[in-house]
Amino acid sequence: MLKCLVIALWAVTAAAVSPPVQALDEQREDVAAFVGEMSGRHGFAASELGHVFAEARSRPSIIAAMTRPAEKALPWHEYRARFMTDRRIARGVEIARLESEALGRAAERGVPAPVLISITGVETFYGENTGKHRVIDALATLAFDFPPRAPFFRSELEQYLLMSREESLDPLGPVGSYAGAMGIPQFMPSSFRAYAVDGDGDGRRNLWSSWSDVFSSVANYLLAHGWRTGEPVMAGANVAGADLAGLEFGRLALTETVGSLRTRGVRFDTALPADAPAVLLQLAGHDGPEHRVGFTNFYAITRYNRSQLYASAVSDLAEAIAAASGPPPAPPSPAE
Numbered sequence: 001m002l003k004c005l006v007i008a009l010w011a012v013t014a015a016a017v018s019p020p021v022q023a024l025d026e027q028r029e030d031v032a033a034f035v036g037e038m039s040g041r042h043g044f045a046a047s048e049l050g051h052v053f054a055e056a057r058s059r060p061s062i063i064a065a066m067t068r069p070a071e072k073a074l075p076w077h078e079y080r081a082r083f084m085t086d087r088r089i090a091r092g093v094e095i096a097r098l099e100s101e102a103l104g105r106a107a108e109r110g111v112p113a114p115v116l117i118s119i120t121g122v123e124t125f126y127g128e129n130t131g132k133h134r135v136i137d138a139l140a141t142l143a144f145d146f147p148p149r150a151p152f153f154r155s156e157l158e159q160y161l162l163m164s165r166e167e168s169l170d171p172l173g174p175v176g177s178y179a180g181a182m183g184i185p186q187f188m189p190s191s192f193r194a195y196a197v198d199g200d201g202d203g204r205r206n207l208w209s210s211w212s213d214v215f216s217s218v219a220n221y222l223l224a225h226g227w228r229t230g231e232p233v234m235a236g237a238n239v240a241g242a243d244l245a246g247l248e249f250g251r252l253a254l255t256e257t258v259g260s261l262r263t264r265g266v267r268f269d270t271a272l273p274a275d276a277p278a279v280l281l282q283l284a285g286h287d288g289p290e291h292r293v294g295f296t297n298f299y300a301i302t303r304y305n306r307s308q309l310y311a312s313a314v315s316d317l318a319e320a321i322a323a324a325s326g327p328p329p330a331p332p333s334p335a336e
Contacts, residue, residue: 021058024058026053052172056140062137080312080313088121095126102214110229111229113215114325116215119301119314120214121321123184127184130176131175131181133176139160140157155190159192185214199217222303222304226299227296231296233295233297234311242266250308254295256277256279258295276296279299283312
């Protein structure tokens with residue numbers, strides 16, 4: 001009984017101190033100014049936007065998520081373990097089988113199918129966790145009630161409203177992350193407008209349930225950010241006896257080349273030419289530092305998420321899915 005009373009008292013106290021969800025006041029000076037800008041710049045009816053903002057909600061939980069102190073960065077071996085699970089690999093293989101037509105069509109753009117699958121696996125576990133916040137709530141909350149990054153999120157809110165109009169979407173409908181990232185591949189509105197692709201030709205860019213659109217959009221994003229067809233992402237490296245003086249581990253920029261790293265004595269396998277851009281990575285492995293060389297396609301993946309760990313996990317998961325999928329089926333024999 002005492003335990004129940006304590007729990008009840010805690011719940012009442014938490015409810016009392018937690019800021020309530022509030023309707024966004026469309027008459028606020030900053031909101032009204034934004035509506036005026038959208039009307040003048042893009043031809044939106046003020047009454048239409050007034051209705052949208054009247055239905056939007058400013059959610060303190062979104063601000064709390066944005067201001068929550070960042071967790072201590074995980075070492076590579078722990079970060080990797082989160083994504084290199086049997087279930088995630090098996091599900092990737094299953095998606096490859098179930099969506100083989102959509103995947104193959106997207107891969108024809110030049111990005112290997114395992115990489116396309118892997119990014120969706122790392123981002124949202126292949127669509128199982130795409131977020132629970134209405135995008136309009138997330139962006140409006142951060143645009144008007146989160147001063148540290150208000151300019152960025154007002155820009156994304158602008159892009160979102162344009163996107164909704166272009167795609168004939170009710171702006172009150174889509175859900176995503178607390179920062180407004182959307183769909184299986186977690187595109188922000190600006191990325192959606194710039195890089196999303198109608199992969200299945202139905203006249204819409206649907207990143208929530210069309211795998212054709214998802215895979216084609218991810219491929220388009222990577223290609224637009226420098227992906228080179230047929231080149232590797234990264235390679236394992238041996239630095240025993242190498243001259244590593246002056247190298248800054250942790251940077252994403254490709255400040256070295258294949259040739260310059262080999263001149264330093266770094267040993268790794270690649271067919272890329274000596275002048276190919278490269279970066280030497282030092283990751284915190286379970287048994288000590290682990291070294292790899294990232295190439296141009298590694299850098300392209302970091303444009304999706306600016307993290308060495310992220311790009312390395314995408315590469316490893318892609319390799320695991322490819323290995324578990326086995327060789328592609330042989331083409332049918334020509335009819336006699």
